[in-house]
Structure formats: C-alpha cells, structure tokens
Amino acid sequence: QQQVKQSPQSLIVQKGGISIINCAYENTAFDYFPWYQQFPGKGPALLIAIRPDVSEKKEGRFTISFNKSAKQFSLHIMDSQPGDSATYFCAASMNTGFQKLVFGTGTRLLVSP
C-alpha cells in the first residue's frame, strides 16, 4: 500500500519529442505528488508537484496529469531536449505531519540529439 509504481524503467526520446512517464499508487491517503529530477553525481531536485484536488499542473515544458479515480499520475515533458536527459522519480506523501516521501523506482530518460 505504501508503494508507488513507476514506468517505464528507461525511455529514449528524440529531441523535440514528448517524454511521458507514468506512476500509480494504491494508498488513497497520499495527498502530495512531486516529481524529482536527478542528474548523475547529484541529488534529486524537485521539478514539479501536484495535489489531488487538481487534474493538471503545468510549469514550462513540464506537465503533471493526475487521475484521482485511477490513482495514477504522469509527467509529460514537451519539446524534450538533450539537457533533459536524467533520471526522473515520482513520489508521494501523506499529510501525517511527518516528512516522508515514498519514491517510485525511477525512469532513466535519454533525449537523443
């Protein structure tokens, strides 16, 4: 119930294309869903986050789509660039008053020039 399932494990997209990464969860107590981006040798950095009271959030080329009934959410990267090549993690947390993120297993994205 605490798991967040992420797919695909790896993704190759051509420059200018759309990258789509999907995540699913079981625990309906989750109420915060961030996406983190990690470059080699660096720690994860928050990219964008959404709460379940909205179905979509867009920040620049990055969009989160959220389907509460299906318990799924996804990250769309529009006009993907080689600089977007990184590992992406979805995560979820509950408003229990404690800081604890449950992470997906990660998607390694490669954007080919």
Next chain:
Amino acid sequence: KAGVTQTPRYLIKTRGQQVTLSCSPISGHRSVSWYQQTPGQGLQFLFEYFSETQRNKGNFPGRFSGRQFSNSRSEMNVSTLELGDSALYLCASSPRAGSTNEKLFFGSGTQLSVL
C-alpha cells in the same frame, strides 16, 4: 545561499566496520531527512530529524541511527556494515517539519561502498 552539504563524498569500508556520515542543511532549515538510494530499491526513507528529535523512521534495522545537533547539522551512523549497505546516502533539508508538502532540498550524497 549554500546548498545541502554532505561529507564525505565517497567512502570505502569493510564488512563489520561502522561509518558516520555528515550533513549540513541549508542555512535556516531545521528539518533534515535521510534517504538510501540503491539501483535495486531506489530511494528509501531512513529517518527525519527536527529540533534534535527523530520524528519519523523508515523500515531499516537498528544498525542505522542518526542524530541532529542544535545547529541543525545531522549525522547518520551505520554499525556492523554489511555488503548490502553499499548505497548512495542522501540528506535532504527543508525549512520546517510538520508538512509533507514542504519542498525538500537534497545534497549530492555520500557514496558508500562496503567491501
């Protein structure tokens, strides 16, 4: 403003030894969390500290422990190291505790190799 600083960057230990990792949060941040990252398990929550108190602990054995000092700096300790403890240990800080919607700022981690 300096980011989250973790030291050392790399560490090699042998089975049975113990290790201490250090984390200095962003100035003004009072909450520090630790995560273990491995290729197989991904990122897993270890524990969270706020005001020198452990507020939450993940599903790890008692060999994993931590503490936080009055200046918010944190250390984590792993005793009786096992091969499976080889991982990237990440520290994250946030301005305050009590809200899971807080943005976490991660350090670059300490890469621990157990031989």
